[in-house]
Amino acid sequence: xxxxxxxxxxxxxxxxxxxxxxxxxxxxxxxxxxxxxxxxxxxxxxxxxxxxxxxxxxxxxxxxxxxxxxxxxxxxxxx
Amino acid sequence: xxxxxxxxxxxxxxxxxxxxxxxxxxxxxxxxxxxxxxxxxxxxxxxxxxxxxxxxxxxxxxxxxxxxxxxxxxxxxxxxxxxxxxxxxxxxxxxxxxxxxxxxxxxxxxxxxxxxxxxxxxxxxxxxxxxxxxxxxxxxxxxxxxxxxxxxxxxxxxxxxxxxxxxxxxxxxxxxxxxxxxxxxxxxxxxxxxxxxxxxxxxxxxxxxxxxxxxxxxxxxxxxxxxxxxxxxxxxxxxxxxxxxxxxxxxxxxxxxxxxxxxxxxxxxxxxxxxxxxxxxxxxxxxxxxxxxxxxxxxxxxxxxxxxxxxxxxxxxxxxxxxxxxxxxxxxxxxxxxxxxxxxxxxxxxxx
Numbered sequence: 119x120x121x122x123x124x125x126x127x128x129x130x131x132x133x134x135x136x137x138x139x140x141x142x143x144x145x146x147x148x149x150x151x152x153x154x155x156x157x158x159x160x161x162x163x164x165x166x167x168x169x170x171x172x173x174x175x176x177x178x179x180x181x182x183x184x185x186x187x188x189x190x191x192x193x194x195x196x197x
Numbered sequence: 198x199x200x201x202x203x204x205x206x207x208x209x210x211x212x213x214x215x216x217x218x219x220x221x222x223x224x225x226x227x228x229x230x231x232x233x234x235x236x237x238x239x240x241x242x243x244x245x246x247x248x249x250x251x252x253x254x255x256x257x258x259x260x261x262x263x264x265x266x267x268x269x270x271x272x273x274x275x276x277x278x279x280x281x282x283x284x285x286x287x288x289x290x291x292x293x294x295x296x297x298x299x300x301x302x303x304x305x306x307x308x309x310x311x312x313x314x315x316x317x318x319x320x321x322x323x324x325x326x327x328x329x330x331x332x333x334x335x336x337x338x339x340x341x342x343x344x345x346x347x348x349x350x351x352x353x354x355x356x357x358x359x360x361x362x363x364x365x366x367x368x369x370x371x372x373x374x375x376x377x378x379x380x381x382x383x384x385x386x387x388x389x390x391x392x393x394x395x396x397x398x399x400x401x402x403x404x405x406x407x408x409x410x411x412x413x414x415x416x417x418x419x420x421x422x423x424x425x426x427x428x429x430x431x432x433x434x435x436x437x438x439x440x441x442x443x444x445x446x447x448x449x450x451x452x453x454x455x456x457x458x459x460x461x462x463x464x465x466x467x468x469x470x471x472x473x474x475x476x477x478x479x480x481x482x483x484x485x486x487x488x489x490x491x492x493x494x495x496x497x498x499x500x501x502x503x504x505x506x507x508x509x510x511x512x513x514x515x516x517x518x519x520x521x522x523x524x525x526x527x528x529x530x531x532x533x534x535x536x537x538x539x540x541x542x543x544x545x546x547x548x549x
Binding site: 153154155156157158159161162165166171172173174177 | 232236239429437468470471474
């Protein structure tokens with residue numbers, strides 16, 4: 119499980135994101151309209167691909183794609 | 198652990214009633230077209246039924262009950278119990294179920310009461326009423342379940358207004374010593390009480406002039422104190438975390454079966470993305486998960502019976518079907534049940 123794979127998955131989930139747009143240090147909120155519906159999509163994506171349930175605060179606290187990825191890995195190790 | 202097995206109780210029939218008045222989420226004026234499309238794509242909710250002012254949950258349940266009693270050809274004198282499960286009763290007191298006993302023309306020998314639960318109410322209600330019936334003292338009983346949630350949601354709150362639809366339902370239960378057992382797994386977590394809440398109007402925050410003042414909570418959420426507030430991300434996280442394990446515990450540990458052994462899983466209809474994610478966690482195919490959310494929205498405690506009436510009407514005729522029902526949400530409260538659907542009487546959806 120690499121961060122590149124994670125970025126691919128996020129880009130696939132959001133139509134407005136072209137493949138290759140996001141970088142590990144991108145602030146993902148700048149790339150697509152950020153609202154609660156999109157937060158739910160991220161939670162569902164992470165749940166189905168990584169089998170961990172991230173909460174809304176974790177997403178709010180993550181500044182970059184990398185932060186989010188690290189949180190997922192942390193939850194995965196703890197589970 | 199609240200895992201219980203209820204013998205000698207058969208579900209005989211299920212009826213549902215919705216208001217004729219339909220609203221489309223594509224017509225909502227307070228968000229952009231793009232945002233509306235995204236909302237529909239994610240939640241699945243395209244249209245919802247909205248009760249006219251003055252129409253209550255009891256009115257919708259009354260219609261469903263009359264239809265079901267007639268279809269079953271039940272003698273009203275033989276109905277021993279009525280329970281009304283809702284969070285939108287006619288009055289703060291008395292309990293609405295008692296008014297319905299009289300309105301339906303049931304005898305004074307009928308016991309009637311209310312249960313104050315939302316999304317999990319159908320499961321909890323069935324556990325309670327089924328337990329009473331299994332003693333043999335109650336032979337025929339009605340469970341009237343639903344909510345008119347639109348009366349307490351603010352048009353200017355996009356986090357709630359687009360979600361809720363109104364519906365009232367009736368389920369008939371009967372004592373039958375040969376009935377297959379119903380097995381329940383019921384749970385609660387009151388630490389999440391404010392995840393979905395109408396904060397004012399109860400004793401904790403008694404209704405005052407302040408209660409009627411609209412406040413801007415940011416992000417397209419303008420509402421007053423007697424309207425519902427919902428934290429979508431928290432509800433979502435809760436459902437993703439708790440529902441699949443609750444069902445697994447029931448199926449694998451209590452019933453000793455495999456998830457794949459059941460014909461249908463009827464889940465509370467809150468959000469399509471959520472239900473798809475729960476289904477994926479259980480690794481089951483789409484065909485086993487009927488949905489009514491597209492056309493009727495989140496109808497609170499009515500969503501499970503409404504889905505059965507609108508989506509499984511034909512499928513539940515003929516051979517016995519082994520099904521799982523699961524409700525989850527406000528409280529926080531959740532639970533699931535395994536029932537055997539044996540030639541259920543399911544009249545056509547009523548619209549008033």
